[in-house]
Amino acid sequence: MTRHFLLAGLAFGLSALGAAAQDRPVLTVYTYDSFVSDWGPGPQIEAAFEETCNCDLRFEAAGDGAALLSRILLEGEGSEADIVLGLDTNLTAQAAQSGLFAPHGHDDVALDLPIEWNDPIFLPYDWGWFAFVFDRNRVAQPPVSFEDLARSDLKIVIQDPRSSTPGLGLLLWVKAAYGERAGEIWQALADNIVTVTPGWSEAYGLFLEGEADMVLSYTTSPAYHLIAEGDDSKAAAPFEEGHYMQVEVAARLARTDQPELADAFLDFMLSDAFQSVIPETNWMYPARRPESGLPEGFSTLIQPARSLLPSPDEAAAIRDEALAEWQAALSR
Amino acid sequence: MASRAQPIEPWIRAAASIAAALVAILTLGTLAAVARRAEGLGGLGSADWAALRFTIMQAGLSAALSVALAVPVARALARRRFPLRRLLITALGAPFILPVIVAVLGILAVFGRSGIVNDILASVGLQRISIYGLWGVVLANVFFNLPFAVRLFLQGWAEIPAERFRLAASLGFSPRDVARHLEWPMLRSRAPGAFATIFLICLTSFAIALTLGGGPRATTIELAIYQAFRFDFDLGRAATLAALQLALCALTALAAARFTLPSGHGAGLDRTVWRWDADRWLSRITDGLVIVAAVAFLLTPLGAVIARGLPALGDLPAPVWKAAGRSLAVALISTGLTVAMALPMALALAARRPPRGLETIGMLPLATSSLVIGTGLFLMLRPVVSPSDLALPVTVAVNAVMALPFCLRVLVPPARELAGGFGRLADSLDMRGWARLQHLTLPRLRAPLGFAAGLTAALSMGDLGVIALFADQDSATLPLQLYRLMGAYRMDQAAGAAVLLLALSFALFCLFDRGARGHA
Numbered sequence: 001m002t003r004h005f006l007l008a009g010l011a012f013g014l015s016a017l018g019a020a021a022q023d024r025p026v027l028t029v030y031t032y033d034s035f036v037s038d039w040g041p042g043p044q045i046e047a048a049f050e051e052t053c054n055c056d057l058r059f060e061a062a063g064d065g066a067a068l069l070s071r072i073l074l075e076g077e078g079s080e081a082d083i084v085l086g087l088d089t090n091l092t093a094q095a096a097q098s099g100l101f102a103p104h105g106h107d108d109v110a111l112d113l114p115i116e117w118n119d120p121i122f123l124p125y126d127w128g129w130f131a132f133v134f135d136r137n138r139v140a141q142p143p144v145s146f147e148d149l150a151r152s153d154l155k156i157v158i159q160d161p162r163s164s165t166p167g168l169g170l171l172l173w174v175k176a177a178y179g180e181r182a183g184e185i186w187q188a189l190a191d192n193i194v195t196v197t198p199g200w201s202e203a204y205g206l207f208l209e210g211e212a213d214m215v216l217s218y219t220t221s222p223a224y225h226l227i228a229e230g231d232d233s234k235a236a237a238p239f240e241e242g243h244y245m246q247v248e249v250a251a252r253l254a255r256t257d258q259p260e261l262a263d264a265f266l267d268f269m270l271s272d273a274f275q276s277v278i279p280e281t282n283w284m285y286p287a288r289r290p291e292s293g294l295p296e297g298f299s300t301l302i303q304p305a306r307s308l309l310p311s312p313d314e315a316a317a318i319r320d321e322a323l324a325e326w327q328a329a330l331s332r
Numbered sequence: 333m334a335s336r337a338q339p340i341e342p343w344i345r346a347a348a349s350i351a352a353a354l355v356a357i358l359t360l361g362t363l364a365a366v367a368r369r370a371e372g373l374g375g376l377g378s379a380d381w382a383a384l385r386f387t388i389m390q391a392g393l394s395a396a397l398s399v400a401l402a403v404p405v406a407r408a409l410a411r412r413r414f415p416l417r418r419l420l421i422t423a424l425g426a427p428f429i430l431p432v433i434v435a436v437l438g439i440l441a442v443f444g445r446s447g448i449v450n451d452i453l454a455s456v457g458l459q460r461i462s463i464y465g466l467w468g469v470v471l472a473n474v475f476f477n478l479p480f481a482v483r484l485f486l487q488g489w490a491e492i493p494a495e496r497f498r499l500a501a502s503l504g505f506s507p508r509d510v511a512r513h514l515e516w517p518m519l520r521s522r523a524p525g526a527f528a529t530i531f532l533i534c535l536t537s538f539a540i541a542l543t544l545g546g547g548p549r550a551t552t553i554e555l556a557i558y559q560a561f562r563f564d565f566d567l568g569r570a571a572t573l574a575a576l577q578l579a580l581c582a583l584t585a586l587a588a589a590r591f592t593l594p595s596g597h598g599a600g601l602d603r604t605v606w607r608w609d610a611d612r613w614l615s616r617i618t619d620g621l622v623i624v625a626a627v628a629f630l631l632t633p634l635g636a637v638i639a640r641g642l643p644a645l646g647d648l649p650a651p652v653w654k655a656a657g658r659s660l661a662v663a664l665i666s667t668g669l670t671v672a673m674a675l676p677m678a679l680a681l682a683a684r685r686p687p688r689g690l691e692t693i694g695m696l697p698l699a700t701s702s703l704v705i706g707t708g709l710f711l712m713l714r715p716v717v718s719p720s721d722l723a724l725p726v727t728v729a730v731n732a733v734m735a736l737p738f739c740l741r742v743l744v745p746p747a748r749e750l751a752g753g754f755g756r757l758a759d760s761l762d763m764r765g766w767a768r769l770q771h772l773t774l775p776r777l778r779a780p781l782g783f784a785a786g787l788t789a790a791l792s793m794g795d796l797g798v799i800a801l802f803a804d805q806d807s808a809t810l811p812l813q814l815y816r817l818m819g820a821y822r823m824d825q826a827a828g829a830a831v832l833l834l835a836l837s838f839a840l841f842c843l844f845d846r847g848a849r850g851h852a
Contacts, residue, residue: 037808038651039820060720063801066562073565074369074711080718094565155445160542162559194445195464196547198539198555201818202433206543208823209437210446224821283821323563327379330547 026056027261030079032068032086033061034282041274041281048273055261064199065165065248069095076100077255082262085125085250085269089309090168092122092249093316102254104266111270112289113247114307122249125269126284129243129304130169131236132156132214133221139213142237146174149214150188157212161323163198165246170216172315173244175322176308182322186329193330219243219301220283226297227280235302242306248284340683341764347676351736352693354673358733359696362708363578367571369711374568376576380556384576387552390466390541391534394473399527401474402481403519405626408619409482410489420623421486422842424630428479429790429837430637431811432539433818434830438633439463439472439544441640448632464546472540477530479630484526484741487780488518491749507615521592522745528588529741532581532698553577557701567707574704581699585692637830644828652813652829656836659793659810662728663840666792667785669732674739674784679773681740682747694740697733705730706801723807727799731792738791739784746780782848789840794833810836 036042036059046057060081062071069091072084079100087095095101104123111117113127132149134142143149149156159167175182194212197203207215214237222234250269252262268274275286279295286294310318340348367373409421427435442448443463450460463471492514500510538554545551553573560570677694680687709726713719719726750773758772774781796811808816810833817826 033812034816034819037816037820038649038813039816039822067801070562070565070707071710074707075714078714160548160555162555162563163542168563190547193547194462195543195545198542201815202436202539202543204821205433205437205818205823205826206440209440209444211440211444221821228821319563327548331549 024054024056025258025261026058027053027082027258027265028058028060028080029083029085029265030060030062030068030072030081031084032064034064035059035086036061039281041277044277044281045274048277049265049268052268053261053264055258057265065091066168072100073098079253079255081253082256082258083250083252083265087122087249087251088165088169089122089245089247089249089312090165090172090315090319091312092119093312095251096121096312100253100255101251102256104252105263106266106270109270109288111287112285113287115245115247115309117247119249119312122251123266123269124247124249124287125274126278126282126287127245127247128218128220128284129245129307130166130173130216131219131221131239131243131302131304133207133217133234133236134214136233136235138210142214142235144238145240146177146185146189149192150185152192154192154213155194155211156189156192156214156216157194157203157206158196158216159200159203160196160198161319161326164200166200166203166216166218167196168319169244169246171322171326172310172319173308175318175325176244176310177241183325183329186326190330196330218246218284219304220279220285220298223279223295223297223301224283226300227295232300238302238304242308243304245307245309246284247287247309248282340680340687341768343765344676344679345687347672348680348687348690351673351677352687352690354729355693355696355733355736358705358709358730359578359693359700361712362700362705363571363574365708365711366567366574366704370567370571372568373572373575374560374566374570376569376572379551380553380569380573383551383553383556386550387535387541387554388580390469390473390550390552391531391537393466394470394477394534395527395531397470398474398477398481398530399523401626402478402485402526403523404622405478406482406485406489407515408622410486411615412619412623418846420627421483422838422846423634424626425479425483425841425845426634426834426838427475427630428477429787429794429841430476430634430834431794431796431814431830432537433543433815434637434833435476435633436472436540436543437640437827437830438637439475441636442633443468443471448636464544466545466550468544468546469537469541469550472544473530473534473537475630475633476540477533478626480738481526481530482626483783484522485519487742487783488522488745489515490779491746492518507612521748524588524591525741525745528584528695529698529737531584532695532737535577535580535699536701554701554703557703561703561707570704574701577699577701578696581695582692584699585695589691634834637827637834641827641829641831644824645831646828648825648828648832651808652810652817652825652832655808655810655813656832658724658807659833660836660840662724662731662809663789663793663837665728666731666735667789667840667844669728670735670739670788670792671781671785673732674736674743675773675777675781677736678740678743678747681744682751684751695737698737700734702798703801706798709798710801720807723799727809728792730798731795732788734795735788735791738787742780742784742787743777746777750776778848782844782846785848786841786844789844790837793837793840 034040042059049057062068065086065088068086072079101121103120106123143152158170161167161171174185178185203215206212219236222236225231225234256262270288272290275288276290276292278284278286440447453460496514536554538552541550541552542555557570557573560566681690710719754772758768794811799809799812814826814829817829
């Protein structure tokens, strides 16, 4: 028990330090780590919201989307979060099932998504298409489908679906596009895969260092190189099967002690002040296009003709089978 | 062997018990917290057993190779005197303190598809080799851990009294005789512990095995724990897997203790060692070749990391520098805490009848999953305080405990030599408490303490640790900022941050290690 006293003492000291700033109501938003980083949307969004809300917006970060979900499930009813921001549709079925979230009440809002959106709980704030990104100087003829890729000698690096959300997206992409044949596609791809990394950063790093010809990322990735580095050599390969979407969403906790502030945040989330920050910090498409439009470089990006996105329940239902097929095909 | 009849001094016993309790809370306590939340342990599937087999195989191969290769390298370095030798020995330790992803990128710059080795092979018309697979994992693990094993053995060689070599020379010992009568007993006292420690480090490696393993064949237990936590939301299975990992650790610690024999060289007068036995041209050439090979293997990837990041070092953004300051503070406080825990534990372990289970407890942090520690701590702290308010104190505590096994591995053998060589004399003089610490223990253990402190500071500086599970905007450490830069596409700046991290870790390591090292 000594431990608890020690910690309580420490906590007391820390909260005394922070007491001065505590007269304004606090809105606690749980999100993933890259959102709050100095290079992510967090700092600008915090400043913009605090200008209008007369509140203290606090972000708490937990790894990535899947870590965020585990955290909220762990905390359950006792969570201090008012808003959770950063799950994607591959995770929302499990989140909805927990009963921890309340409807967002923004059913009439017009979104700029390539698909219909009618989820009563989760509200999108940005989205993107998964794609294989390559360097035009190294790959002259990019593949036009998974089957084309499997036939080629191109080397790719992908992420592990067990530890990475883009990895899970790729797993479900192949499953959504090929259904029963998914296992066969993975077997055909096995000799193209250089390696499988724990997360997006490692995979993208390996690709940039020349370890692979292509990397699983987003159709928007080339925009970073173009806008931030003035480098137009990176491109995403359009696939005939269509591209799996990642829609990133936020939701309000049912037991929030700041329901009005939480609603105000969801309103703010779809306003220009929030949405205009997204393209050049999260490098995704804003869920509702701001009046100023998209940054210039975004017009050069490929626009997939077909978007693939199973419902959250379908995604949850197929992922165990898809993982088993993936493991079996790549373990040979 | 000298008899050490005296009981352990009370302050040592008390301090060691407190340290052991802290370790137990962070390892067994966090696991219990996770298991309690899961309401019991979960069952394992066939994929988990396959993961266990792969984990043991890669860890066993990596530890065996690291230890086997460390023997000739340490022997060569121990026998030769040449300009810049001390600097070289310090530099050879650098891979051990690198963050995993940085080291992996360095290794790939040398051995990867478009690395130096493949470019050379291709230019002379040979086929390119692929590093990905079991051997890639082993290669990376050896790169990481060989330096640690070399330093342990080097320390062992330094502790063979100069008088023994003098006697050997006057008896006309050949190098083979020296190996048999002086070096082999020293190795028997160190190698089992070194093997066990490296085996356990590799056991929990996850990023190396995954990134270089080439796919799901290379699934380790740690990755299975990740899957249970975040893909299946099955805390029970995660707890079972973590318990399995700890059980393996306990078994390894017991086995290592069984195979360790005391070297029994006794004490000397700390004269400068002169190696008459090695003064022949053949051993000069072989030693030279071994040293050159080790330098090439360990320092080329490091050079690649530095060359890649140096251009970006000048324009690192302000948050990176702030994080560097935070990391330095974390590293220094962790170091103080670790040394305060490791010294009494090592002295207690060196006693004739060490407290039961202490050795195993000292090894447990090696086999603890960082995900389990993070989640367990989270569950334990949450009822009392918001965990993210304590992000940095928690990081300090976890880093301190995580570095403890390395410090014990460094400190216990010399503490045993100390007890064997000087314990009786000190006891007969009734030299105890502060006087003994000041006049005997600290002076005699100065070099290993400095090495242990340097190791802790560097590891704590470079370790991502649990901060990723708790951090908010204002508590990011340098390794976390490095990952965040990578996550924001800024690979050049991340490479610059890696060089900064390497430089700071290395500076801390040198500060403690070289500041304390005498003639080793």
